[in-house]
Every structure is written in structure tokens, then in C-alpha cells.
Amino acid sequence: MNRVYNFSAGPSALPLPVLEEAQRDMICHGDSGMSVMEMSHRSGAYQAIIDECEASLRSLLNIPENYKVLFLQGGASSQFAMVPLNLFNGSKKADCVLTGLWAKKFYKEASRYGDVKVVGSSEDKTFSYIPKLDKSTFTPDADFFHITYNNTIYGTKFAELPDVGNVPLVADMSSSILSEPVDVSKFGIIYAGAQKNMAPAGLTVAIVREDLIGNAMDITPTMFNYATHAENGSMFNTPPTYTIYICSLVCKWLKELGGLEAMKAINVEKAALLYDYLDNSAMFNATVEAKEDRSLMNVPFVTGNDELNAKFIKEATAAGFVNLKGHRSVGGMRASIYNAMPVEGVKALVDFMKKFEADNK
Numbered sequence: 001m002n003r004v005y006n007f008s009a010g011p012s013a014l015p016l017p018v019l020e021e022a023q024r025d026m027i028c029h030g031d032s033g034m035s036v037m038e039m040s041h042r043s044g045a046y047q048a049i050i051d052e053c054e055a056s057l058r059s060l061l062n063i064p065e066n067y068k069v070l071f072l073q074g075g076a077s078s079q080f081a082m083v084p085l086n087l088f089n090g091s092k093k094a095d096c097v098l099t100g101l102w103a104k105k106f107y108k109e110a111s112r113y114g115d116v117k118v119v120g121s122s123e124d125k126t127f128s129y130i131p132k133l134d135k136s137t138f139t140p141d142a143d144f145f146h147i148t149y150n151n152t153i154y155g156t157k158f159a160e161l162p163d164v165g166n167v168p169l170v171a172d173m174s175s176s177i178l179s180e181p182v183d184v185s186k187f188g189i190i191y192a193g194a195q196k197n198m199a200p201a202g203l204t205v206a207i208v209r210e211d212l213i214g215n216a217m218d219i220t221p222t223m224f225n226y227a228t229h230a231e232n233g234s235m236f237n238t239p240p241t242y243t244i245y246i247c248s249l250v251c252k253w254l255k256e257l258g259g260l261e262a263m264k265a266i267n268v269e270k271a272a273l274l275y276d277y278l279d280n281s282a283m284f285n286a287t288v289e290a291k292e293d294r295s296l297m298n299v300p301f302v303t304g305n306d307e308l309n310a311k312f313i314k315e316a317t318a319a320g321f322v323n324l325k326g327h328r329s330v331g332g333m334r335a336s337i338y339n340a341m342p343v344e345g346v347k348a349l350v351d352f353m354k355k356f357e358a359d360n361k
């Protein structure tokens with residue numbers, strides 16, 4: 001069977017060269033005589049793999065020295081508890097912006113541990129935009145300020161970071177990490193589930209400023225304390241060894257491509273192809289109208305007619321464009337065009353949409 005163009009929101013497509021290298025080394029990695037899957041996480045061979053993964057992430061994202069890179073489990077969803085448990089150590093107050101389902105889930109979970117204030121929301125219009133924020137409403141002594149940087153379901157992204165002063169800015173970057181450069185020094189914590197843009201499912205990466213580690217709430221479970229993982233090189237217990245290995249291959253692929261500036265240029269090109277078509281189509285419309293709020297990674301679109309949406313998804317699937325069904329809360333379609341989606345895949349999708357539009361006038 002041929003490989004399809006996979007527009008899944010996550011777990012999502014991986015770069016073909018990464019899959020090929022993993023396949024080649026599946027049974028025997030280097031001169032270890034075993035698969036990476038079979039290695040002890042305490043072995044020298046495996047230590048080299050996790051070290052390389054961390055070094056690659058540090059160089060790709062230009063992570064400053066005073067940040068730890070932690071390889072965790074439990075998904076981004078566990079960070080919804082881990083962040084407040086570790087950071088509610090002062091006023092026990094925090095601010096957050098509701099820009100989608102994941103942001104709301106964070107808000108709900110964090111509110112179990114402290115006083116979280118909503119300083120902006122776009123729920124009035126199905127989260128189809130990034131709300132304008134008024135700095136005077138921010139809590140000056142907050143322990144942290146949380147945003148979902150890229151909103152996977154609704155297709156929006158913060159073009160500009162909120163001006164939080166000295167309050168640690170915490171960002172869920174699950175669906176945009178490694179898609180373009182970010183200034184890590186502007187954040188207290190960046191976290192991401194790996195299954196969108198870094199690796200298969202099972203790994204969560206947290207990039208944590210060192211001064212935010214070591215002052216967790218007393219009730220914090222040992223495994224939810226950043227200090228536990230920071231002090232043990234992410235080896236307090238068994239880390240997701242194979243997923244970290246694939247992450248290191250993805251990083252190597254990105255470095256060979258020219259790093260995150262080069263990746264961004266490709267992602268901008270892909271997104272422009274799709275949005276330009278959507279903005280000029282008489283049949284399809286992007287659900288995010290404000291251009292500055294549009295995600296480079298997730299592009300939701302609709303026809304305004306449920307039957308036509310269903311027909312499109314059915315015919316697209318048959319033609320090898322899969323996982324285009326939108327999230328149930330938005331309806332219609334969504335094309336997730338993460339790093340691993342090649343430009344040709346987006347071009348082919350746009351050509352298919354043009355033909356569909358002509359055939360269904």
C-alpha cells in the first residue's frame with residue numbers, strides 16, 4: 001500500500017526519513033546488538049541517545065543554560081496539574097487566557113490548586129480568534145500566567161505574547177513546538193506533548209526555568225514534581241525510551257533541513273498555499289478570519305453545508321488525503337500541516353479541493 005497524505009491533528013505524520021532510519025536500525029542499533037526498545041535506560045548506549053536528544057533540542061530551540069529540558073510522561077494533560085502544583089508557592093493566584101478546549105482544561109485543572117483568573121476569552125465566537133488583552137486586568141503578584149500558544153482544534157496562534165512583566169509565562173506548545181523559532185527566555189515553562197510535532201505518543205517535553213524548580217506544593221506527588229526529574233536527568237524512573245529516540249531522529253532531520261528558521265519558511269509556504277486558496281474559494285472558508293491569529297499548523301475550514309462537508313471528506317479520503325474531519329466542536333474540516341507534511345502534500349490537497357469545488361458547483 002502507498003503512504004497517504006496524513007492531515008491528522010495528533011498523533012500525526014512523522015518525516016519519512018525518520019521512519020526509514022528507525023526501520024533500518026530497528027533490530028540492531030549501532031554496535032549495541034539490540035533494538036533501542038530493548039536497551040536498559042541506565043546503559044551507556046541509551047544515555048548517549050537521550051543526551052543527543054537533549055543537545056539537539058537545546059541547539060534547535062536555542063534554550064538558555066538556566067533552563068532544564070525534562071522528558072516526562074502523562075501527556076500535556078498532566079502538565080495541567082503539574083504546572084500549578086509546582087508554581088503555586090506564593091500568592092496561589094494565576095492568570096490564564098481561554099482560547100480553546102485545551103486552555104479550558106488547563107483552567108479547570110489548575111483551579112483545583114489555586115485561584116485562577118480568566119483575563120481573556122474567545123469562547124463567544126467558538127474560539128475563532130485570539131482575544132485582545134488588557135494588561136491592567138492582569139494579577140501583578142500571580143505565581144504564573146498560562147496560555148495555549150497554538151490552538152490545535154480552532155486553528156489560532158498567539159502572534160504576540162502577553163506582557164506579563166515578571167510573572168512567569170507558561171505556554172502549552174503541544175501543536176507548534178519546533179515549527180518555528182521561539183524566544184525561550186520569554187517563558188518560565190514551555191511544555192508539549194510530543195505526538196504532534198516531535199515524536200510518537202508517550203513523551204511530554206517540559207522546558208523549565210531553573211528558579212521555578214524545587215518549590216512545589218507539599219501535596220505534590222513525587223512524580224509530578226519537576227525537581228524529581230530535574231535532579232535525576234529524567235531518569236527517576238524509566239523514561240519513554242523509544243519515543244525519546246525517535247524525537248532525537250526528528251531533531252536530526254530538522255537540523256539537516258537547516259534548523260527552525262528553515263522549517264518556518266516551509267511552514268509559512270504551506271500555510272499560505274492553503275489559506276490563499278480558502279480566502280479565494282466560493283465554496284470553502286477558513287473559520288479563523290483574522291489573518292494575524294491564524295495557526296501555521298492547524299487549518300480548520302468549512303463549506304457551510306454539512307452534506308457537502310461529508311462528501312468532501314469521503315472523496316478526499318478515497319483520494320489519499322486522510323484525517324481531514326474537523327473536531328466535533330467546530331465541524332467541517334481541519335488540515336493539520338505539521339512539520340512532517342511536505343509542501344507537495346498541501347499543493348496536492350489544494351488541487352484536489354479546486355477540482356472538488358469545480359465538480360460540485
Ligand SMILES: *Cc1c(COP(=O)(O)O)cnc(C)c1O
Nearest residue numbers: 075076077102152172174175193
Ligand atoms: C493535543 C494537545 C493536548 C493534549 O495532549 P495529551 O498529550 O494528549 O495530553 C494539550 N494541549 C494542546 C495544545 C494539544 O494540541
